[in-house]
Amino acid sequence: MSSNDFSKIISAFTVYKLLRDIVSPFMQTKAFKLGIIDANGNYIGDIDKLSPYDKLVIGIKKLINKVPDPPFQAKMRNISTSLALLGEEIKSMGGDKNDFIEKMNESLIKLGINNEGE
Numbered sequence: 001m002s003s004n005d006f007s008k009i010i011s012a013f014t015v016y017k018l019l020r021d022i023v024s025p026f027m028q029t030k031a032f033k034l035g036i037i038d039a040n041g042n043y044i045g046d047i048d049k050l051s052p053y054d055k056l057v058i059g060i061k062k063l064i065n066k067v068p069d070p071p072f073q074a075k076m077r078n079i080s081t082s083l084a085l086l087g088e089e090i091k092s093m094g095g096d097k098n099d100f101i102e103k104m105n106e107s108l109i110k111l112g113i114n115n116e117g118e
Helices: 003-023 052-066 070-076 079-092 097-110
Strands: none
Touching: 003 052, 003 079, 052 070, 070 079, 079 097
């Protein structure tokens, strides 16, 4: 495996982990288990115990919950549709949406992650 392939797999895994963490309920997060947030993502404990990544995920989840569009919220709670929406964003920036989704799915398969069944 070339270093370029390895880099792509790491990038795909990072995106997958972010999407997985965003679509999971607050009650499944480390922050909830540590008593730092409540079931709605509100801070109730010492946020200094959280990593910047955990704070980012909580912030994104709270933003999604504020969107007054239940169908959009439902889509963002599913990894496959989140990936598709991310592909749309890449397309809007001039990238190739289909190539992005294809490469992400290939990388997830290499990692042994089944994107279809979540």
